[in-house]
Amino acid sequence: MLREKVFFLGIKRIKKVGHLAQHGGTVNFAETDEQQMIRELVRDFAESVLAPTVEHRDQQQIPPSAEWAAFLDYGLQGITIPEKYGGSPVDDVSEAIIIEELARVDPSFAVMYCVHVGLCAMSIALHGSDEQKEHYLPRLAAGEVGAYSLSESGAGTDAAAMVCKAKLSEDGSHYILNGEKMWVTNGAQAKIIVLFAKDVDHPDYGSKKHGGTTAFIVESSFEGFTVGKKEDKLGIRSSDTCTLVLNNCRVPVGNVIKGAGNGFPIAMNALDNSRIGIAAQALGIAQGAYESALQYAHEREAFGKPIAYHQMIMAYLADMATQIDAARMMVYRAAWSKEQHYHADGPRHSKEASMAKLFAGDTAMWVSERAIQVLGGYGYTKEFPVERFFRDAKITQIYEGTQEVQRIVIARALK
Numbered sequence: 001m002l003r004e005k006v007f008f009l010g011i012k013r014i015k016k017v018g019h020l021a022q023h024g025g026t027v028n029f030a031e032t033d034e035q036q037m038i039r040e041l042v043r044d045f046a047e048s049v050l051a052p053t054v055e056h057r058d059q060q061q062i063p064p065s066a067e068w069a070a071f072l073d074y075g076l077q078g079i080t081i082p083e084k085y086g087g088s089p090v091d092d093v094s095e096a097i098i099i100e101e102l103a104r105v106d107p108s109f110a111v112m113y114c115v116h117v118g119l120c121a122m123s124i125a126l127h128g129s130d131e132q133k134e135h136y137l138p139r140l141a142a143g144e145v146g147a148y149s150l151s152e153s154g155a156g157t158d159a160a161a162m163v164c165k166a167k168l169s170e171d172g173s174h175y176i177l178n179g180e181k182m183w184v185t186n187g188a189q190a191k192i193i194v195l196f197a198k199d200v201d202h203p204d205y206g207s208k209k210h211g212g213t214t215a216f217i218v219e220s221s222f223e224g225f226t227v228g229k230k231e232d233k234l235g236i237r238s239s240d241t242c243t244l245v246l247n248n249c250r251v252p253v254g255n256v257i258k259g260a261g262n263g264f265p266i267a268m269n270a271l272d273n274s275r276i277g278i279a280a281q282a283l284g285i286a287q288g289a290y291e292s293a294l295q296y297a298h299e300r301e302a303f304g305k306p307i308a309y310h311q312m313i314m315a316y317l318a319d320m321a322t323q324i325d326a327a328r329m330m331v332y333r334a335a336w337s338k339e340q341h342y343h344a345d346g347p348r349h350s351k352e353a354s355m356a357k358l359f360a361g362d363t364a365m366w367v368s369e370r371a372i373q374v375l376g377g378y379g380y381t382k383e384f385p386v387e388r389f390f391r392d393a394k395i396t397q398i399y400e401g402t403q404e405v406q407r408i409v410i411a412r413a414l415k
């Protein structure tokens with residue numbers, strides 16, 4: 001049954017723009033049939049494949065490699081890749097739904113997926129040359145894991161301050177990269193990485209702050225590339241986060257995306273796209289935590305009745321549900337704006353993406369904290385998933401731009 005649905009997805013290009021699509025002056029909040037089907041499909045995968053191993057992987061910091069292999073049967077790893085390169089595109093609201101449903105059970109798997117489809121594959125699909133697309137997109141569509149590497153120890157929020165350097169080799173055939181990149185999601189698993197470094201011979205290097213920033217497609221098999229320290233994290237512990245060490249790493253000149261010195265807007269554009277994915281991850285975390293709290297509140301009795309019928313708990317649950325509903329609308333609206341930008345000449349979606357991430361990140365944090373409160377002492381133990389959701393929620397206020405960065409992007413877009 002599931003495989004039939006997957007086949008259906010694979011052969012059908014979903015063209016409809018779903019949530020909030022304008023229909024004759026009205027706003028339509030209904031999910032399309034395809035979006036509902038995708039939600040059911042991913043929920044089924046998350047509950048049957050991710051749920052049984054999620055706690056163990058979280059505790060032991062084990063990346064979801066076997067789960068990723070199982071996920072490939074669903075054909076959803078190529079949703080940002082055109083069909084001619086082996087992908088199976090879906091609309092942008094569906095992409096958000098997939099990430100939300102994964103995060104509702106396993107936020108670590110959700111970010112692995114989000115980086116693969118959003119930051120890596122989509123950047124190559126949008127900005128890569130024909131040769132780069134032909135070489136890399138079929139591999140990403142087939143399930144080779146992708147990553148994106150921008151941050152460094154001294155360049156997180158201030159991305160343009162990166163010091164990782166690239167210099168053309170004497171024979172002009174390769175760039176030689178040196179430096180250390182940090183906070184790389186999928187760092188240990190990725191075979192294909194969209195990575196940023198500064199071309200020191202570029203005319204803008206040193207004159208403009210982000211001058212010389214160049215986007216490279218780096219393969220983990222390239223000479224001079226090694227995976228460094230794996231971070232021991234508070235949350236999303238099943239997602240591997242590593243440093244990447246570039247020690248005279250040789251990258252063919254053909255792997256420069258859009259020419260030397262043109263990397264910074266590519267990096268920013270990738271974040272505009274993928275921040276919606278992180279907002280969807282935050283939404284899924286909030287949903288998962290809320291469902292746990294709701295179920296517990298109906299099962300747990302105090303003073304002669306389920307706690308769900310005590311007014312203070314009722315108020316918590318009502319506020320959680322309301323906050324999640326608002327976050328969901330912002331996430332889907334941002335996804336719709338992205339769809340409009342790429343397929344209907346709509347304006348850039350930077351502001352909507354940052355607003356969605358800002359709001360959904362705070363929602364994930366607030367709802368997961370309230371969920372622990374509803375469960376009381378049990379919520380503070382590993383017997384229930386709410387403590388994991390609480391730990392996982394925090395990163396959604398930090399990565400792919402802190403909440404402070406989202407406010408910078410939003411404020412700059414205000415007219």
Ligand code: COS
Binds near residue numbers: 150350
């Ligand atoms: N899309 C395309 N181009 C963009 C862009 C976007 N969303 N935002 C900025 N640019 C371009 C600008 O047009 C400018 O181009 P020019 O070279 O033609 O002038 C260039 O990029 C530099 O832009 P800006 O001056 O705004 O850069 P700042 O150094 O001021 O940086 C912030 C702005 C803080 C918003 C940026 O550094 C940022 O997003 N930081 C957070 C990074 C992040 O999220 N890291 C987490 C990665 S995941 S671990």
